[in-house]
Amino acid sequence: MNNNFVELKNISKVFPNIVANDNVSIDVKNGEIYAILGENGAGKSTLMSVLFGLYEPSAGSIHIKGEEVKITSPLDANRLHIGMVHQHFKLVDNQSIAENIILGIEPITKKFGLFPKINIKKAEEDVALLSKKYHLEVNPTDLIKDVSVSTRQRVEILKMLYRDAQLLIFDEPTAVLTPQEIESLLQIIKSLRDSGKTIIIITHKLDEIKKIADRCAILRKGKLIDVLDVETTTTKQMSSLMVGHDISLQIKKEDNAYGEDVLRVENISAKNSDRVQTLNNISFKIRSGEILAVAGVSGNGQVELADAITGLLDITEGQIYLSAKEINKLDIRERIEEGIAYIPEDRHNVGLLLDFTLAENLCLKQYYQEPYCSDKGVLNFEEFHKTSDQLIKNFDIRCGEDGYNTVVRSMSGGNQQKAIIAREIHADSKLVIFVQPTRGLDVGAIEIIHKRIAKLRNDGKAILLISLELDEVMSLADTILVIYNGEVQTIRDAKELSKEKVGEYMMGVHTHAK
Amino acid sequence: MLNKKNIYKRSFASFCGPGKHQLLRISFFCLFLSLVTGAILLLLLGKNPFVAYTSLLQGSGILPKLRYPGRKSQLTDFFNLLNYTVPMIFASLSVAVALKCGLFNICVSGIMVLSGFMATVLVGYSDITSIVAKILVLLIGVGVGALVGALIGWLKYRFNMNEVVVAIMLNYIISYVVSFFINTQLADPVTRQSVEINQNARLTLVDVEMFGLRINITTVFVLALIVVFLIKFLLDKTRFGFELKAVGVNKNASRYCGIKVGKTLVKTMIISGALAGLAGVTYYLGSYASIQPRVVPQLGFDAIAVALLGNMNPIGCLFASGLIMIFESGTAYLSSRLGVLREIAALIISILLLFSASSGYFKILGNKFKLELGENGGRNE
Numbered sequence: 001m002n003n004n005f006v007e008l009k010n011i012s013k014v015f016p017n018i019v020a021n022d023n024v025s026i027d028v029k030n031g032e033i034y035a036i037l038g039e040n041g042a043g044k045s046t047l048m049s050v051l052f053g054l055y056e057p058s059a060g061s062i063h064i065k066g067e068e069v070k071i072t073s074p075l076d077a078n079r080l081h082i083g084m085v086h087q088h089f090k091l092v093d094n095q096s097i098a099e100n101i102i103l104g105i106e107p108i109t110k111k112f113g114l115f116p117k118i119n120i121k122k123a124e125e126d127v128a129l130l131s132k133k134y135h136l137e138v139n140p141t142d143l144i145k146d147v148s149v150s151t152r153q154r155v156e157i158l159k160m161l162y163r164d165a166q167l168l169i170f171d172e173p174t175a176v177l178t179p180q181e182i183e184s185l186l187q188i189i190k191s192l193r194d195s196g197k198t199i200i201i202i203t204h205k206l207d208e209i210k211k212i213a214d215r216c217a218i219l220r221k222g223k224l225i226d227v228l229d230v231e232t233t234t235t236k237q238m239s240s241l242m243v244g245h246d247i248s249l250q251i252k253k254e255d256n257a258y259g260e261d262v263l264r265v266e267n268i269s270a271k272n273s274d275r276v277q278t279l280n281n282i283s284f285k286i287r288s289g290e291i292l293a294v295a296g297v298s299g300n301g302q303v304e305l306a307d308a309i310t311g312l313l314d315i316t317e318g319q320i321y322l323s324a325k326e327i328n329k330l331d332i333r334e335r336i337e338e339g340i341a342y343i344p345e346d347r348h349n350v351g352l353l354l355d356f357t358l359a360e361n362l363c364l365k366q367y368y369q370e371p372y373c374s375d376k377g378v379l380n381f382e383e384f385h386k387t388s389d390q391l392i393k394n395f396d397i398r399c400g401e402d403g404y405n406t407v408v409r410s411m412s413g414g415n416q417q418k419a420i421i422a423r424e425i426h427a428d429s430k431l432v433i434f435v436q437p438t439r440g441l442d443v444g445a446i447e448i449i450h451k452r453i454a455k456l457r458n459d460g461k462a463i464l465l466i467s468l469e470l471d472e473v474m475s476l477a478d479t480i481l482v483i484y485n486g487e488v489q490t491i492r493d494a495k496e497l498s499k500e501k502v503g504e505y506m507m508g509v510h511t512h513a514k
Numbered sequence: 515m516l517n518k519k520n521i522y523k524r525s526f527a528s529f530c531g532p533g534k535h536q537l538l539r540i541s542f543f544c545l546f547l548s549l550v551t552g553a554i555l556l557l558l559l560g561k562n563p564f565v566a567y568t569s570l571l572q573g574s575g576i577l578p579k580l581r582y583p584g585r586k587s588q589l590t591d592f593f594n595l596l597n598y599t600v601p602m603i604f605a606s607l608s609v610a611v612a613l614k615c616g617l618f619n620i621c622v623s624g625i626m627v628l629s630g631f632m633a634t635v636l637v638g639y640s641d642i643t644s645i646v647a648k649i650l651v652l653l654i655g656v657g658v659g660a661l662v663g664a665l666i667g668w669l670k671y672r673f674n675m676n677e678v679v680v681a682i683m684l685n686y687i688i689s690y691v692v693s694f695f696i697n698t699q700l701a702d703p704v705t706r707q708s709v710e711i712n713q714n715a716r717l718t719l720v721d722v723e724m725f726g727l728r729i730n731i732t733t734v735f736v737l738a739l740i741v742v743f744l745i746k747f748l749l750d751k752t753r754f755g756f757e758l759k760a761v762g763v764n765k766n767a768s769r770y771c772g773i774k775v776g777k778t779l780v781k782t783m784i785i786s787g788a789l790a791g792l793a794g795v796t797y798y799l800g801s802y803a804s805i806q807p808r809v810v811p812q813l814g815f816d817a818i819a820v821a822l823l824g825n826m827n828p829i830g831c832l833f834a835s836g837l838i839m840i841f842e843s844g845t846a847y848l849s850s851r852l853g854v855l856r857e858i859a860a861l862i863i864s865i866l867l868l869f870s871a872s873s874g875y876f877k878i879l880g881n882k883f884k885l886e887l888g889e890n891g892g893r894n895e
Contacts, residue, residue: 015885312769333772342770350770355763360756364771368753377753 004066005030005167005198006051006082011060013046020046022222023060028167033189033199035209035230037242038219039442044202045087047219048169051200052084053077083160084169089152091144097151098124098140101159130161134195136188149298150181157188168192170201174208175439178297179470179503186212204242204443206235218242243443258478259288261324262430262462263309268318268328270308278304279315280486286431286462286479291453293465293477293494295502301486302466303345306435309464310342311335323430336365341424343417345435345466351420352408358397359388359404362423387426395422396448414445421452432456435466450476470506474499484508523883530880537825540876544823545837548866555861561852570859573847574840585728595836595843597718597732601626601797602835604738605817607745608659608789610826614749615782616762621666621681623814624688625790629658630798630805631692631708635700638711638799647715648733655795656788662688663787667780677783685810693807707804717800734796739832741792746828748785758782790814819867834870838863 004027013021020043028034038044049055051062053071061068064080071077077084091100102123109119124140131138136154144152153173160168170189174182190212193199203209209216209230216233218225218241225241263286270279278301286292296302307313309320311332320328322338330338344350352361363384366372371383388404391397397418399406408416417437424432434453438446453476457463467473473480480497482489482505489505490497530540553563571577575591582588605622612619633654637647662684669675700708713720721728749755760768761778769775797813798805820838824830845859 332769336772344770349764350766353760353764353767356760367756373753379751379753379756
């Protein structure tokens with residue numbers, strides 16, 4: 001018997017018009033950490049979905065411990081001791097941690113020997129035991145909605161362990177965590193390996209691979225490029241293999257003097273739709289030619305801040321000025337006309353009308369006025385098409401053969417994001433708000449977007465960049481604002497702050513010291 | 515075996531799969547399915563389905579009958595068909611416009627009763643000149659419908675009340691209030707319905723002598739056609755139509771780009787209500803001339819399925835209405851000719867409406883099969 005836990009042999013997965021995996025063969029040894037590296041759309045997630053039973057491969061075979069198996073559903077995967085933590089957690093918000101973990105395989109007792117009943121006591125004890133054994137601290141009775149993102153991730157890991165998984169798959173596990181949390185997650189992954197589990201980790205963060213992985217497979221455009229021994233390879237080599245050419249994520253920024261104040265926010269507070277105070281007495285200003293980056297752990301009021309400035313969320317106190325004009329009483333469209341462009345976090349539910357065509361989406365902010373619409377209210381689609389052609393060319397938006405008539409839903413995430421950015425930049429606004437502009441995009445697309453942001457800054461726009469990616473904040477920001485619990489922790493020149501320091505502020509470490 | 519299954523899948527995918535006019539093709543598929551199901555039912559009853567279907571067409575004036583009584587011909591039947599189709603066109607448009615904006619207007623029946631009643635009371639028994647009376651009737655229909663629509667839209671916008679619940683309650687309220695007045699003030703002692711309106715206000719000209727025939731001519735069919743194209747223009751080419759559809763697919767994104775979602779909802783309900791009002795007056799002061807108390811017209815509910823069969827497209831609604839009404843008005847001839855109960859035709863209509871309500875499922879299925887086949891093709895070739 002060989003030492004491989006899982007072997008994927010010549011796996012291909014073909015979707016209409018696209019080959020997601022092309023003849024990929026990898027083998028993962030018992031008890032190693034195996035990283036799968038690739039740009040977005042390289043086929044990493046598809047490959048793992050094949051292994052986890054979410055997709056059936058078009059060709060090829062899967063072998064577990066030397067035996068060929070067919071995995072047609074996640075249930076099969078569970079039976080074969082394969083577990084997966086998805087990028088977006090699959091948890092029930094209003095159930096307790098223990099309930100989430102046992103979901104689907106609940107321990108049952110019979111009351112009076114007749115009526116089946118979930119033995120929640122036993123479940124909680126089991127979970128507590130498991131969490132102690134693997135040093136994954138959780139309180140089994142807490143509700144999911146009350147716990148932090150990193151705790152949720154621990155719950156997902158426990159869920160796999162509870163099902164006695166031997167092979168653990170992590171899909172982009174660090175995307176939503178702070179540097180400190182990432183550090184501790186990497187420790188957890190290491191200790192899981194040391195206790196005999198086999199681990200596959202999907203990521204595009206090279207330094208994490210360098211830190212924990214034993215071997216690393218690189219995928220590009222569905223093909224397996226190479227399998228590397230991590231210890232003897234540099235991150236630079238990995239990245240050029242991944243992208244196919246050398247790239248630099250270092251942004252060149254000219255030192256330019258800031259101009260006048262464009263956005264001035266004074267003491268604003270706001271409540272979200274659940275009437276929870278999400279913004280508390282926030283003040284800052286952005287000058288033209290300045291990138292102000294807001295750093296913070298997800299859910300600390302960043303989205304609400306952007307919504308408050310653009311008018312999607314009503315503020316309860318304070319004033320917002322755009323070029324010295326008070327705008328907090330204006331409605332959303334009036335603020336757009338005053339000169340605010342907004343690239344929202346949720347491009348599917350907010351930024352785009354997915355069932356509309358590309359042309360309609362590219363003109364979403366101007367469709368109602370001349371020349372797109374006559375004063376009698378009749379639309380002029382010629383103009384839609386003209387603008388669209390121009391934007392598609394200038395921003396290299398890849399749509400199908402239907403051109404501007406492509407339905408946006410059928411486009412890739414990167415191109416959808418390009419479409420939004422094209423539309424917002426085209427408006428030539430004084431203030432551009434970016435929220436998570438590169439989430440889920442590959443390195444190539446990130447590079448393009450970062451350059452766009454830098455260019456906007458150099459052109460004298462004021463930019464509010466809200467991002468959960470600390471690297472993005474550090475590389476782009478002129479000024480960094482750290483937000484925690486809806487309050488400003490610090491606003492400082494980016495040069496004065498180290499990544500670690502920002503991480504501390506993000507955790508609220510300095511709240512009480514102040 | 516697997517191959518055979520593939521053939522079914524392939525033919526279904528090529529007929530209902532993605533591509534040009536997918537929705538139209540699916541509608542035809544629904545029609546085909548229901549005709550086949552209806553044929554099976556008829557065969558079980560020992561009747562010839564072919565004869566049954568031709569007699570439906572003959573009864574509705576599309577095909578000539580074997581013989582006609584005096585002063586009647588195919589033309590009479592056909593004009594009757596138009597007469598009964600007009601309210602359905604308006605009603606299905608009303609549903610379609612609301613659906614495009616993500617609203618489910620099931621108050622069409624209620625609005626029809628109220629607008630029909632208001633027009634009956636205000637104009638139906640007066641002696642105003644015919645042409646003025648008819649225009650007044652139409653205006654009252656539009657006005658009353660728009661008001662009720664505005665009420666539903668405003669309740670949703672202001673208090674976030676579910677428009678379906680509001681509509682159901684309004685149906686009851688309107689039905690009972692109107693029947694109270696009819697029963698106490700307007701009831702005809704013989705028919706127990708409201709007293710028939712005067713001919714000058716009726717939108718259908720009854721028993722017009724023409725070519726030696728007596729024909730019921732609806733004066734509003736042309737109006738219905740114009741409205742169909744107006745609504746199509748509104749939805750496809752105007753700023754408001756754009757906003758209406760945007761709100762229908764995604765309220766968050768609509769708000770984000772500056773559309774006033776609440777206002778759009780209210781305006782849409784006003785239009786939808788006005789169309790339902792037109793359906794009401796053309797029904798109660800056109801196809802018929804009196805109101806039956808405590809009954810809301812079934813037509814208002816059938817209109818939902820007709821709108822779905824027509825894919826919420828105004829032109830589609832026009833043809834779907836025509837189709838359903840062919841079934842409805844051919845029923846009498848079918849039952850007398852084959853000796854089956856009238857209900858058999860109602861059954862076939864219901865089956866058609868059922869299938870058309872599942873058109874969304876056929877669409878998903880078609881897309882899925884296409885995907886699977888495309889994949890296999892990729893592997894084999």
